[in-house]
Amino acid sequence: SPELQRLRAENEKLRYRLLHLRRSLAAELGRAAPAQPPAGGEKVSSASPADAVVQIKEEKTKENEAVNQHQNDLQCMPSFIEDRLKLYEVLKKEHDALLAYRAANQSKSIKITLTDGEMVEGESWRTTPYQLAVGISQVLASNAVIAKVNGELWDLDRPLEGDCTLELLTFDNEEAKAVYWHSSAHILGEAMEGYFGGCLCYGPPIENGFHYDMYIEDRSVSSTEFPLLENRCKNIIKEKQAFERLEVKKEILLDMFKYNKFKCRILNEKVKTPTTTIYRCGPLIDLCKGPHVRHTGKIKALKIVKSSSTYWEGKSDMETLQRIYGISFPDNKMMKEWEKVQEEAKNRDHRKIGKEQELFFFHDLSPGSCFFLPRGAFLYNTLMDFIRGEYRRRNFTEVVSPNIFNSKLWEASGHWQHYSENMFSFEIEKETFALKPMNCPGH
Structure with missing residues (x-):
């Protein structure tokens, strides 16, 4: 009955809150435990070989504890994950049977044109881009993030279907970078789902990294939880979970994601075709067009950067979501270089400089607006005088236009579809208005 389902859902939430309280308490106790100083006047000697052995054993013990904790976390996952996996396994068997049938009965010889113009042969529904990459070079196969087949991004382990052109893209390619960060977002999503037990929403790659949004009722994300989430991500990466792609009917997916109203909204409002694709890595199954890296082990260095609150699809009258940002790279050296750049950028941050030199400040009462x-x-007016002088010298004239417009203008210009989430919008007499997000006069 609906009442029984409500009680079960409430019990699930309470169970997770208790789990989080225990984790937070354990973390606090760990931080509060002081290091034991040496006895008065006692010199600290250098570590002996025996000490080194003890240290190695301690590190091994910690590693085993982390693995055990990960296994316990898997056992404590929300019940909807188990239900989702059961349905997925049925669909996967059907998919594998269809692929085996095509490989046995519809496979034919195909020609694949590589980027250097060389042509190689393969078999439709059997040959994969990864197999071809291995045939060229094991180094290339290891470094390849994603394939491009006839100009379309394509999973490395997805069989080719006919004659085609083939490119193998590495991390230095912008499209491959986006795929790499998209796959990293799925790793973060898996960690968040297991830790918070909430409803995942969107998890896209962005210009510098990725983020995932989650609906967690009556709760926000604390930076003290980042290390716990990062540890989960590291365990997911160690497991080298394969990314699996399935094409599934919309009505089946509505049943699979019935626990998540946000995924159901996406299916009902965004998916206009009878079928769409899902991807699995480990216990995570998500609505996704893909493509992805071969497995989670391809993500060599991952860091959680920050968290914030946002609204569902940027609409202030919708649910508040928790957004967690991350960054990842194919090696630790690149991560260290990125961290160095971020540290240097902090020192050049206009907010820091403005405060130190008493130029301006910001306040929560008017977010994003500057108090000079x-x-x-003085600097502001000097710059304005300089710009006006340049206008006059070039025979330009000035206009003054409103700062607030009806959202219909932004929809017509395309800004709303791309930037509405970060625009300051509000409602007047059932019409949505917003501050203009750029310096165009609005004509």
């Missing part, structure tokens, strides 16, 4: 102090106002 006398020194800053």
